[in-house]
Amino acid sequence: xxxxxxxxxxxxxxxxxxxxxxxxxxxxxxxxxxxxxxxxxxxxxxxxxxxxxxxxxxxxxxxxxxxxxxxxxxxxxxxxxxxxxxxxxxxxxxxxxxxxxxxxxxxxxxxxxxxxxxxxxxxxxxxxxxxxxxxxxxxxxxxxxxxxx
Amino acid sequence: xxxxxxxxxxxxxxxxxxxxxxxxxxxxxxxxxxxxxxxxxxxxxxxxxxxxxxxxxxxxxxxxxxxxxxxxxxxxxxxxxxxxxxxxxxxxxxxxxxxxxxxxxxxxxxxxxxxxxxxxxxxxxxxxxxxxxxxxxxxxxxxxxxxxxxxxxxxxxxxxxxxxxxxx
Numbered sequence: 001x002x003x004x005x006x007x008x009x010x011x012x013x014x015x016x017x018x019x020x021x022x023x024x025x026x027x028x029x030x031x032x033x034x035x036x037x038x039x040x041x042x043x044x045x046x047x048x049x050x051x052x053x054x055x056x057x058x059x060x061x062x063x064x065x066x067x068x069x070x071x072x073x074x075x076x077x078x079x080x081x082x083x084x085x086x087x088x089x090x091x092x093x094x095x096x097x098x099x100x101x102x103x104x105x106x107x108x109x110x111x112x113x114x115x116x117x118x119x120x121x122x123x124x125x126x127x128x129x130x131x132x133x134x135x136x137x138x139x140x141x142x143x144x145x146x147x148x149x
Numbered sequence: 150x151x152x153x154x155x156x157x158x159x160x161x162x163x164x165x166x167x168x169x170x171x172x173x174x175x176x177x178x179x180x181x182x183x184x185x186x187x188x189x190x191x192x193x194x195x196x197x198x199x200x201x202x203x204x205x206x207x208x209x210x211x212x213x214x215x216x217x218x219x220x221x222x223x224x225x226x227x228x229x230x231x232x233x234x235x236x237x238x239x240x241x242x243x244x245x246x247x248x249x250x251x252x253x254x255x256x257x258x259x260x261x262x263x264x265x266x267x268x269x270x271x272x273x274x275x276x277x278x279x280x281x282x283x284x285x286x287x288x289x290x291x292x293x294x295x296x297x298x299x300x301x302x303x304x305x306x307x308x309x310x311x312x313x314x315x316x317x
Contacts, residue, residue: 009317019179020175020176020180020183022176050223084165084168088172089162090162091169092158101154102154106173132161134162
């Protein structure tokens, strides 16, 4: 019984923490982010398993996490509100070659971040070439180029 | 021409700026919350810090207990109990309460001359030194969750009660 509560509690706590951290934290996995994720995993595992290192306990914990994960994605299918609440929504940060600065500041994105991503993923060299830059729900930036005149 | 950033876009994605603002506000408040948690942890609100280390003495001063006000389920804490009695004699220390009952006693230093159960309490006979003082160092692994009380008593007049809050 206890391991179910442990797993569910940790799932909710991590969900809230990652929601607070915002989308920036998930996108573009740098070496540092990767190490950070490992440390988070390391810190979590003790609290998830407790003193019980049995096979059964591990399976129970993993099953609980799966049940929650699948359950939430099923619930998100039927409720747009829940989906928006848990995943957020896509946001336009560049429109017709213009940076939308207020939105960028709230999303903790700089012009350099956007241009860097544009260069590396789309080969764009100037903001005027961008029709739309969108922060997707998973934190990545996607670009739609302007038509060449 | 100024760009109206507040307006929800329909193209290329469906936006809801009111909801987006709420999400940003949540992130902002959450950030303050996280900083607050770190500051509280440094102060010892979650155990092991200046706010957590406490000492309590009985009215007549015969009995003194150093304990942690906050602890966590499964963590090991030290409890230091000092008793005054007759020089080079024995004192009987009675430990009771859910905090002691629900904990696992990992070590007990120095070994009491005798330890007995008394009802649900633990009765320990300690040897006093030439000044008439006896000290007992316990390390307890706390179980249970929430505020748990413990009571230490020597004789019929000297007693202290203390409470440790145990986080899950």
